[in-house]
Every structure is written in C-alpha cells, then in structure tokens.
Amino acid sequence: MNKIKDEFIADPKNGGSPIKKKITVVLVGNPNCGKTTLLNRLTHSKESVGNYPRVTVTLARKSCVHDGLHIELIDTPGIYALTSQSGEERETREFIHSGQADIIVNVLDAGNLERSLFLTSQLIEMGLPMLFVLNMSDEAHSRQLTIDHHGLSSMLGGPVYESIATRGEGIKALLDGMVHMHRQKVSPEPVFLPYDAHLERAVEKVQRLVFELHPGSFDHNQSRWLAIKLLEGDDQILVQEGEHAHLLEMVHRQRYDLARDHGEECEFLFAAARYGFVHGMVTEAVHAPKTATGFLDWTNRLDRIFLHRFLGIPLLLGLLWIMFQSTFSLGEIPMGWIEAGVGWISATVASHIPAGLVHDLVIDGIIAGVGGTLVFLPNIIILFFFMALFSETGYLARAAFLMDRSMHAFGLHGKALIPLIMGFGCNVPAVMATRTIEDHRSRMITILVSPFMLCSARLPVFILFAGAFFGEQAGLMVLLMYFLSIVIAMVAAVVLNRLILRRDENPFVMELPPYRLPTLRAVMIHMGDRVAGFLQKVAGVILVGSIVIWYLQAFPRHEILNHDYDAEIARFQHMPEAVMYHETINALKMKKSQEELEQSYLGRIAQAIAPVFSPLHFTWKDTVAVLTGFVAKEVVVASYAVLYAQNDGVKERSESLRRALSTTMTPWEAFTFMVFALLYAPCLGTIATIRKEAGGWIWAGYSVVFSLTLAYSLSLSVIWIGGMVS
Numbered sequence: 093m094n095k096i097k098d099e100f101i102a103d104p105k106n107g108g109s110p111i112k113k114k115i116t117v118v119l120v121g122n123p124n125c126g127k128t129t130l131l132n133r134l135t136h137s138k139e140s141v142g143n144y145p146r147v148t149v150t151l152a153r154k155s156c157v158h159d160g161l162h163i164e165l166i167d168t169p170g171i172y173a174l175t176s177q178s179g180e181e182r183e184t185r186e187f188i189h190s191g192q193a194d195i196i197v198n199v200l201d202a203g204n205l206e207r208s209l210f211l212t213s214q215l216i217e218m219g220l221p222m223l224f225v226l227n228m229s230d231e232a233h234s235r236q237l238t239i240d241h242h243g244l245s246s247m248l249g250g251p252v253y254e255s256i257a258t259r260g261e262g263i264k265a266l267l268d269g270m271v272h273m274h275r276q277k278v279s280p281e282p283v284f285l286p287y288d289a290h291l292e293r294a295v296e297k298v299q300r301l302v303f304e305l306h307p308g309s310f311d312h313n314q315s316r317w318l319a320i321k322l323l324e325g326d327d328q329i330l331v332q333e334g335e336h337a338h339l340l341e342m343v344h345r346q347r348y349d350l351a352r353d354h355g356e357e358c359e360f361l362f363a364a365a366r367y368g369f370v371h372g373m374v375t376e377a378v379h380a381p382k383t384a385t386g387f388l389d390w391t392n393r394l395d396r397i398f399l400h401r402f403l404g405i406p407l408l409l410g411l412l413w414i415m416f417q418s419t420f421s422l423g424e425i426p427m428g429w430i431e432a433g434v435g436w437i438s439a440t441v442a443s444h445i446p447a448g449l450v451h452d453l454v455i456d457g458i459i460a461g462v463g464g465t466l467v468f469l470p471n472i473i474i475l476f477f478f479m480a481l482f483s484e485t486g487y488l489a490r491a492a493f494l495m496d497r498s499m500h501a502f503g504l505h506g507k508a509l510i511p512l513i514m515g516f517g518c519n520v521p522a523v524m525a526t527r528t529i530e531d532h533r534s535r536m537i538t539i540l541v542s543p544f545m546l547c548s549a550r551l552p553v554f555i556l557f558a559g560a561f562f563g564e565q566a567g568l569m570v571l572l573m574y575f576l577s578i579v580i581a582m583v584a585a586v587v588l589n590r591l592i593l594r595r596d597e598n599p600f601v602m603e604l605p606p607y608r609l610p611t612l613r614a615v616m617i618h619m620g621d622r623v624a625g626f627l628q629k630v631a632g633v634i635l636v637g638s639i640v641i642w643y644l645q646a647f648p649r650h651e652i653l654n655h656d657y658d659a660e661i662a663r664f665q666h667m668p669e670a671v672m673y674h675e676t677i678n679a680l681k682m683k684k685s686q687e688e689l690e691q692s693y694l695g696r697i698a699q700a701i702a703p704v705f706s707p708l709h710f711t712w713k714d715t716v717a718v719l720t721g722f723v724a725k726e727v728v729v730a731s732y733a734v735l736y737a738q739n740d741g742v743k744e745r746s747e748s749l750r751r752a753l754s755t756t757m758t759p760w761e762a763f764t765f766m767v768f769a770l771l772y773a774p775c776l777g778t779i780a781t782i783r784k785e786a787g788g789w790i791w792a793g794y795s796v797v798f799s800l801t802l803a804y805s806l807s808l809s810v811i812w813i814g815g816m817v818s
C-alpha cells in the first residue's frame with residue numbers, strides 16, 4: 093500500500109489528534125451515472141466520458157488537495173451490483189473488497205434513483221464510511237422530482253449531497269463532506285436490510301460459524317456481511333473462504349434448503365428483498381408528478397425518429413456521411429494553412445542551414461516527415477468533434493442499438509458494438525473496452541476483429557490517397573473505407589466463429605441513456621484526448637521514424653552509381669540552352685536520386701522484401717511505407733513524405749505529396765494499397781494490448797497472422813479485379 097497514505101499527522105483543525113495525511117476515496121455507482129465527470133471536476137482531470145454505459149473500463153487514480161488534506165480519488169467502471177461478473181466490473185468489486193478505500197462515494201443518478209439504489213443496498217451492508225451523491229440533479233429537477241435528502245440520509249445511514257457534475261455544481265460541498273468525514277472519524281450508522289425470517293435464520297447460522305472460524309477478526313457488521321455474501325453465492329468470497337470446508341458445506345446446505353423451500357435460487361431471494369427495501373425507500377423519499385415530463389418526453393420523441401423501423405438506418409448512414417464529408421471538405425481549408433506554414437518554415441530553415449547532411453536531415457527528414465503528418469490534424473479534430481457529439485448526446489448508443497440485430501447475424505455479441513465503434517478512434521481502448529463482454533469466446537472474437545476498424549491513425553493515409561487519386565469523390569472514398577472496415581470486421585467475425593470459436597448466443601439488451609445536450613467541456617475533453625494523443629505521436633514516434641527513414645535512405649553515401657550522372661549534368665549545363673534543356677537536367681537528377689535511393693540501406697531492405705508485394709503492384713517505396721506502419725500507422729504518411737521529399741530531384745517544395753504520389757500509381761493500385769493499409773497487422777500498441785487483454789502472445793500472434801493474410805488476399809483480389817475491368 094502507499095507509503096504516504098499510512099503516514100499520520102496531527103490535525104491542527106481537530107485539537108492535534110492524529111489523522112492520515114492522505115486518504116483514498118473511491119467513486120462507485122451504476123454505469124453512466126456521471127462518476128468520471130465528477131472525478132474530472134473534483135481533480136481537474138480529463139478522463140474520457142460519454143453518454144452511454146461502460147465508458148470507463150479500468151480503475152483511474154487522480155488526486156487533489158482540499159483543506160490541507162491529500163485526497164486520492166479512484167474512478168471505477170460502473171456496476172449494477174456487487175455480484176457482477178464481467179472483467180471490468182470485477183475490477184471495481186475487487187477494489188471495494190480490498191479495503192484500500194478510506195471512504196466510498198456512492199454516485200447515484202438522481203433521475204433514476206430506484207435503479208441506482210440497488211447497488212447501494214449492497215454497499216451499505218459493508219459498514220464502510222460512505223457518502224452519497226445525487227448526481228444529475230438537474231435532470232431530476234426537470235422531471236419535477238422532489239427528493240427528501242434528510243429522509244434518504246437517515247435511511248442510508250450517511251450524508252447525502254447533490255451535484256450537477258457537468259456544471260461543476262456541488263463539488264466543493266462534496267469535498268468538504270469527505271474531509272469532514274475523515275477528520276471527525278464519522279463512522280457509518282449500521283444499516284440492516286430487513287430480510288424475511290427464513291433468510292435471517294440462515295444468515296445468523298452462517299454468521300455464527302464465521303465468527304468461530306475468524307476469532308477476533310470481524311465485528312458484528314462485517315461477519316453479517318460476509319455471511320450474506322456467502323449465501324448470495326459471491327464467488328470471490330467463496331474462494332476467499334475456500335479453506336474452511338465446513339463453512340462452505342454449511343453455506344451450500346443453507347442455499348439448497350432455502351431454494352427448495354421458496355422455489356427460487358438463494359441469490360434471487362436476497363435480490364427480491366433488496367428490491368423491496370429500495371422500492372420502499374424511493375416511495376418514501378421521492379415524489380414524482382403523475383405524468384412523465386420534460387426530458388424523458390424528449391427522449392421518447394427523438395427515439396421515435398432516430399430508432400424508427402425504416403428511417404433509423406438511413407438516418408444513421410446520412411449522419412455518418414455528413415461526418416466523413418465534413419472531415420474531408422472542412423478539413424481542406426486549415427490543411428492548406430498548415431501546408432503553407434510548414435512550407436514557410438522549411439524554406440526559412442533551409443536558408444539558414446548550409447547545404448549538407450544537417451540541412452538534408454532537417455529539411456528532408458524532420459520537417460518533411462513531421463510536417464507531412466501534421467497537416468492531417470484538422471481532419472482528426474473534425475472527426476473527433478463529431479464523435480464527441482454522437483457520444484455525448486447519446487446517439488452513439490442508438491447507433492449501437494440500430495446495428496444490434498445485424499451484429500448478431502454475424503455471430504458477434506451485442507456488447508461488441510461499443511468497442512467496435514471506439515475502434516474508429518483508436519484500437520487500443522477498443523480492445524480494452526471488450527472487457528465488458530463476459531463470455532470469453534465472444535470477447536476473443538471482438539478483440540481479434542476490432543483492429544480492422546479504421547482508426548484515426550489510418551485516416552491520414554486514406555485522406556492522402558483519396559485526395560490524390562479520387563478528386564471530387566474523395567469524401568465518398570473515405571466513407572467507403574469506413575464501410576469496408578465494418579464489413580471486413582463482420583466477415584472476419586463469421587470466419588472466426590467457424591474457424592476456431594464456437595458460436596455463442598448470450599442475450600443482451602442495449603441500454604439507452606436519455607438524450608443529453610453535450611457540454612462544451614465534455615466535447616473538448618473528448619477531442620482534446622485524441623488531439624493530444626496525435627500530437628504526442630507526431631512529437632515521438634513520427635519524429636523518430638522520420639529521422640530513421642531519412643538516415644536509412646540517405647546512407648550509405650557515395651556508392652558507385654551505374655552511370656556518371658554528375659558529369660552528364662555538368663555537360664548539359666555547359667551546353668547552350670536548348671528546348672528540352674531543363675527537362676533533361678531534371679530527368680537526370682531524378683534518375684540519379686532514384687538510383688541513390690535504390691542503393692541506400694532502405695532501398696536494399698525494401699527491394700529484398702518487395703517481391704512479396706510485387707503481385708500487389710507495390711513499388712519498393714510502398715513497401716517501405718507498409719513496413720514502417722507496423723510501428724504506428726501514422727508513420728505510413730510520414731514515410732511517404734520523407735521518401736518523396738528526397739525523390740523530388742530539384743527539391744521543389746511546391747510539389748505536394750499528393751501530386752507526387754498520383755504520378756506513380758494508377759487509381760486501382762492506389763485502392764489496392766488503401767485496402768492493404770486498412771487491414772494489415774495492428775500497430776505495436778494494439779498488439780501489446782491484445783496480448784495483455786487476451787492473456788498471451790498466441791492471441792497477439794494470431795491477430796497479426798490473421799490480419800496479414802486477410803489484407804494480402806483481399807488486396808490481391810482488388811488488383812486482379814482492377815486488371816479485369818480496366
């Protein structure tokens with residue numbers, strides 16, 4: 093455990109009595125109740141939020157100082173009950189059970205109290221110091237719900253606060269509450285949920301034995317809680333008590349007897365008692381108007397349009413089309429500015445560095461590579477602005493709902509939708525988001541197909557190629573690539589289902605959150621995350637990649653060329669100007685640099701591998717781009733930028749990469765490359781995540797081999813079809 097955490101200090105505000113210098117507070121609540129938004133407000137952080145359940149899939153630690161106290165806040169994946177089973181839910185449960193938290197903050201959705209309080213009914217039995225926050229109280233107000241805080245507080249045995257996390261309201265009071273609870277060492281009022289006589293008797297019996305087996309370890313509250321957990325069949329607690337065979341046998345017998353007497357499994361009996369408790373509490377503390385009003389009404393009305401049986405899918409397609417078209421066309425303008433800016437920097441720097449190695453490294457290596465990638469920043473910003481809007485308004489959950497049935501047709505679990513959609517951003521969080529899928533086989537399929545989703549790192553490749561080869565249709569081509577990525581993912585799922593994994597049919601209901609107006613802050617956080625990630629890569633892997641590629645193609649220097657180009661160029665330069673004078677000199681220079689490139693390290697490596705790709709009509713430069721893309725897909729464009737900067741015999745900066753590219757390939761060849769770039773092996777980051785999440789290199793290796801095979805065979809079919817039709 094943390095060293096500082098266990099240090100005690102004399103508290104000046106409390107007569108010098110010793111308190112911990114640092115406390116750990118955990119935020120626990122249902123999915124989508126606003127825990128992460130609250131954490132961001134409490135600690136001024138920028139963790140991802142979204143208006144759909146299960147955005148957070150792993151613990152996040154942030155800290156703040158309030159009133160002289162160091163508070164470490166832990167954000168957890170949302171859970172509906174402490175008995176939840178999926179990977180990310182287990183993480184929350186294990187953290188709560190680990191006893192690392194000094195205070196639990198139970199975040200409740202004020203507009204949905206009855207559902208939120210089921211988890212609360214399990215938490216309060218643990219007898220840990222706890223605060224309750226009625227978040228989203230703006231929505232409760234707009235629905236004209238009145239909540240009796242005092243009543244709720246006395247029923248729950250802890251203080252109840254109110255907050256609107258999106259607006260930062262109620263944050264200070266909540267922090268004050270944590271500090272107060274810690275300083276005053278407020279211990280919670282024990283809350284006993286009333287179970288019926290049968291259940292109580294079983295609890296008492298088990299509790300007595302727990303007491304005997306752990307003498308002096310537990311107080312009454314804790315032993316009761318343990319007994320209830322054992323009877324509820326909590327697997328974690330059962331494993332923990334595994335060595336006490338006698339206890340397990342008694343638990344088993346009690347569960348059996350209860351199930352036989354009541355005709356229902358024991359966990360359902362406890363759940364029914366909890367629902368009863370919660371329902372009673374809500375009836376007492378919450379007063380609602382007779383008819384549904386306000387935003388729920390709006391949600392219903394909007395859903396009638398967006399989830400319409402016939403209109404739903406065309407609307408989804410229309411919205412996606414608008415998104416990609418804007419990404420492309422709106423992006424053009426700022427792209428031009430960045431291009432001009434990079435050109436200016438390049439020219440200015442060039443004029444200050446004398447010709448030579450350093451000059452070439454800076455101009456042809458660093459500026460060409462980094463600048464060539466940076467121009468796609470506006471596209472990334474626009475795409476993520478739309479993604480943030482979809483996610484924050486709640487439309488993303490509708491998109492998932494609309495596609496749900498089709499997903500099942502391809503043998504994918506309904507829960508796979510959100511990870512796949514997240515894959516449009518980055519495959520790494522997408523693979524992590526598969527934690528929400530309990531079933532191992534379904535999860536593995538989703539992990540293996542999610543790298544096919546067109547991530548933002550691959551987007552620059554398609555924008556570059558679409559712009560270079562498909563003119564007016566560029567936006568449509570990019571959209572086509574997105575569709576292709578979805579179709580391939582689906583087909584791959586079917587193949588995987590057949591190949592290695594048996595088909596699984598777990599029922600799944602998509603939860604639809606109410607529509608919410610996105611706040612500027614949330615949209616900014618969502619976009620900021622991606623933009624920062626992109627810029628980090630530009631400053632990191634792309635910078636290094638550009639230098640390495642430049643080095644490999646600039647060395648070894650002064651190899652003997654097949655032809656003495658310099659002499660020939662000099663001869664031409666001394667001749668009187670003829671009509672073809674400039675063209676001839678340029679052509680000679682071009683040939684020279686081409687030959688130099690071919691003799692460079694890079695040229696040799698690429699030529700050694702090129703035969704593998706020659707059936708796809710890839711030149712050795714395309715091969716280089718593909719190879720470097722293994723590290724990170726953004727590097728593909730940077731590679732082209734560096735390669736073509738060098739090949740630009742006369743170093744005419746005005747020749748944009750697009751134009752240079754369009755002279756070396758036919759549109760069919762370009763499309764073949766696009767298909768290959770879309771599908772071939774995930775980047776290193778994704779491979780590492782697959783290994784971690786799937787639990788072994790085998791799966792990571794499988795993913796690489798599977799995607800390479802698919803990429804190659806599909807690209808081969810494309811070039812073959814291209815050859816037939818053109």
Ligand SMILES: Nc1nc2c(ncn2[C@@H]2O[C@H](COP(=O)(O)OP(=O)(O)OP(=O)(O)O)[C@@H](O)[C@H]2O)c(=O)[nH]1
Binds near residue numbers: 485
């Ligand atoms: N109207 C309103 N919306 C809120 C409030 N707090 C959060 N939200 C919105 O609710 C949605 C869910 O917020 P998150 O913070 O991602 O919820 P979470 O509890 O972390 O969800 P998971 O990580 O999925 O468990 C987002 O769209 C937020 O902008 C609030 O007080 N009022």
Ligand SMILES: [Mg+2]
Binds near residue numbers: 129147167168170
């Ligand atoms: Mg969250």
